Amino acid sequence: HPKPFTIVATGDLVKEWEEADQKHSLWESKSELPVAGFNYGDYLKKTAKAGAVAVEVYANRGIENVYLEVKTRLEQLRELYLQRQGSPRIRGELLLNQVSITPDFTDFDTTRFSDEIASQVVKALLFFEPFMGEYPFRKLAVSQIPGRFSQGWPSLLYVSSLSFMSPEQRMHLGMGTDREADFLECLHAHEIAHQWWGNQIGWKSYHDLWMFEGFSNYFGYLFMKEKHPDGKQFRDLLRYSKEKLLATNSSGQTYESAGPVWLGGRLSSSRFPEGYPTVIYDKGAWILHMLHYLMLDPITGSDQNFRFFIQNFLTRFNGKLIATDDFKRMLEKNIDKGLDLEGNKKMDWFFDQWVYNTGIPTYRLDYSITALKKGGYQLKGKIKQQNVSEDFIMPVEVFGRFGPDKIERLGRVVVTGNEANFKFALRTRPLKVTLDENNEILCQNKTL
Template identity: 40%
Template sequence: MRGLRVQLALLLLLVVSAARAQTTALPEGQAATLLDELHRAGLDAPRTFTVTDLYLQRDAVRLHLQHGTLVFLQPVAGRVTGALFEGAGEILVVPPQPAERQQLLKFTGSPLLTESFASVYLRFSDRTDEELRAQIRAGHGELAHEPELLARWEPLVAPLNRAHSLRLLLDYLDEPVPYFYAGVEGRRLGTFNVVVDDRRPEQILVGQVRWREERAYYDVWSSFARRAGPAATPPVRALAYRVRATLLPTTELEADCEVDLELGAGRPRTLLFELSRFLSVSEISEVNATGETPRPGSGQAPVPLEYFQNAALTAEEARYRGTDVVAVVLPPGRAAGAERRTLRFRYRGRVITDLGNGVLFVGARGNWYPNINVLAPARFELRFRFPRTLQLVATGTLREAREEGEWKEALWVSDLPLPVAGFNVGDYETRLVERNGVRVTAYANRQLEPRLAQAARARTLPPPLIPHGDPWARLRQEPGSPPPAPPTLLLDRVANDVANSLATCAELFGPFPYTELHVSQIPGGFGQGYPGLIYLSTLSFLPAGEQARLGLSERAREAFSLLTPAHEVAHQWWGNWVRLPHYRDQWLAEGLAAYSALLYVEKQAGGAEVLREWLERYRADLLETDGAGNPIEATGALTLGVRLDSSRSPDGYVRLIYSKGPWILHMLREMFRDPATGSDAVFVGALRRLAERGGPDPLTTAEFQRALEAVLPPQADAEKTGRLDWFFDEWVYDTGFPRYRLHWELRGRGPDDRRVEGAIAQSDVSELFTMPVPVYARYGTELRRLGTVVVTGRETAFAFPVSAAPDAVLLDPYRSLLRRSE
């Protein structure tokens, strides 16, 4: 998920020619000067034209400048990178996928974008300047004098430029990768963006910034790949991170991080790293500038490098609406071919908040070090220095620990490449348990964070987590009854619950992939699972009575105490060991973790009933409506991932993914279940094989489907093609779920020809919707499975032989299908 969040942040920040110029290397140290010129590029008055019928086609995007005034921007280093049009125009965008058209319909009222506009601001590094000039020379424009237009727009251009300068800079420093941006002032839809950028995996994006309840959202109306496919971009891979971090008594983090990089044959000069905006970079240098394999400790003097952190914003703007992106410019002049280089970052900032009572909140858990190629595995060596009154836990294995005066030092080293590294810190008490040779250590603060204790007196529900600062900041502080018990009260239970769920996951999916597991308390109403390190909400460490004093419902209490620990344990396999880094596959990581938690619960006494109860809760969640009156299940396809959060559905991701994801996996499990023996071994075996492959190769939704098709049993092969396209098209790539109604009658006079005949009517979905529906006969209190009816269209007939007249014929009595009530 983080990957797309960074891309969208870049769009908001970076969101951009003359005849295609020869690529020339800029002299070292001039990137900052060039960036400033791109910021300041103004309107080029001598290149103002009155134009008619100019066209620009960028794959599925068609821009028509019908009539009006076109002004080019001033050249920068010999290239024209922008233009402004005012007049009458029209834009057309035709997404190729149904799910993307569905999103356009949701935001614009139409599955195709056809919008008239009054003005458009263009930035580009492709052939746009050449194409426009060629059409003007062909008689579609003539020079014009428009001083009023220039005076009106000139003050606005520089602020608009800043949002695109860094993206354009990339194409000055490296081989240009086509980029086209249109900021459109639509007559009906308002201002929106259209981007065609070959540096994005999905090159075409259409979206709009919207405000709701004082919060800015970027509504992605549509995002998809070109028909021709993306331009190749040079790969950059982090091999290892070596971090030396000091946690100052002021809760500031001061760090020095060395990153070993492998640059592909293209050897890009500009590298983009993710680093929290709350950390200010003071220096970036190259430790090994010889072009040889890095040799730590060689004594070679570092070479300072140019870098840009939130280059388009002021320091104050960066804090409140900046991105977590740092651009680093490498020196020019290296020979072609792959190489390894080592960069050193020095930075400092406050990403930890002291909540009182020795409770600290680590706000930057995955971007506290400069990360490139987010979630790609790398080695980590993390050395921490922190006050001796605290305990610290991190990803990896603790190799060294010592005390010196008022300070402690600890070295944590990864035993294998990890997709992400994190740490947690506090005044902890610990418990150690072991299951099947795996050590599980739980960490809980000795005291409760003050505001949560005060909230218990006020019986106030905790608010949603905020990214930095105090996660309980909005709780009321009122005197009252004594504070609740400390988190350490249930430390033994938490440690054992986590160890038991780990043993269950190992039984289902194969051995635990890491050497040990650490479970640390974190303030806030959330959990998070990193490789070998789990962040578990304070609420999971509290007894049910104390949770009730906070106002938590029975469902919330059960979730924090029972499901959340098992869910985060499951992420050790699904999301960490088996990586799903693309935002379109995040539903699978969360769905597998959520359903694994239910499988763990199912194995407990009375667990089958608990599993059914939670599935019914998830079904009810999906039938709830959002603020606009639309059902949650209609928010969008699961493969939209983080895009499900928008101004129309602010909590769309959580409300859809965590309810529909486990339901899809449950339906697959039930479809794959052997009707004769009731065994689910085929489905669970497919999951185990996927988990065992793990490691460097990511899993995608398409690969998950193929893995299931490889073991597809006959009863799940609804179309008799050996494929599950019908299932994934309906449930993963689309919205909606059906309503069924069954009617039946008994036919035949004797035992040899007695049969149940009837039909199942299907509604609320397309006539093409196909689903195997189990049908049972009830004899007294006994249910006997008659068979499966593959329902499609509006009605599907069935006939089953029976030995005796049943009391009733029932459709899906065990509620194994995600369907609406009859």
């Protein structure tokens, strides 16, 4: 390839040399890879180390043509808008109100962010390894591609250039909302998670893809929680996912009702144009989030069992293709107490509700608190579970609000069907009793 440019490929660089005024390089992988590819551009390369893994970041010295086209088009729209001001029907008006276009803004170079990107990639790798086991390759290269599209290939990430840009640069391209920023911030972590979910293990058929996209999404969200320990971004990301699932199509049906996650690519249709990405990515993430919650130690709140499970699963199927049922069977083997709701060591209840079916429950709560003669209080409550089938079953956490910053978990109630009654003895009287304060269930919560 021509000399001034740089090439980066899957696998490890064995040697590079010059010949007939061209650059050549040889790349090799130590094991079979599901896909192989390369990226090529005018990059600045930065390196860092995550334990034994070499992290490489390839940042563009310029901006790709597609973004310049976006910018030119925005400038044209702005001029049109200025000429026709007063006409509310002009297309693009809404967009232009949010965009600050200065035609002389040309600073789209991303190389100055490469050190920070490298350090975040190192952090993500060090965060994921205790969860998912040793990183499966020797190096991890992160490189830019134009557009919104991103992919995590073995040891080589192709990520949207938007994720390399600063919020200011994105704003000048009309892509500057908070939602977009949260999404782009966890994009690299999502693609890094694919090194395990997609490269270390693969999917048997389109039915099983939900685990790879949904779980990579969830690990991206978890990394945001690690990065921002107050948990705001993590909660926001889960909320955005829920909102997308509850958003309705033109006939007023929720996107979640497009079909079970297990239907994969068939979820997109003329009725649900965004059915596939919404259900696979957003419900898939929520499914793993709910398993994470159900496997928490009820006393200590530790998620050690979940971590062991994920690691054992990835080790057990290393280098193999897996089906949804492999995941279910692995959960049933040494089933966690919090998952064995039916006492038969089976996960049918969970998979039948969340994987092979549709439906998001709505929760309401009626309760009364009585002072007891011997001291303390009795809380009597009735949890109503609606908008799901009669035999829908889900463990729900009950919380007491004792002050503005004092929210305590009171206990867990397994709700089956339309309603469940419970009684708890309390030492102090809560100001308010609520459900699912930690957003552990994909539900509509009417108690907050």
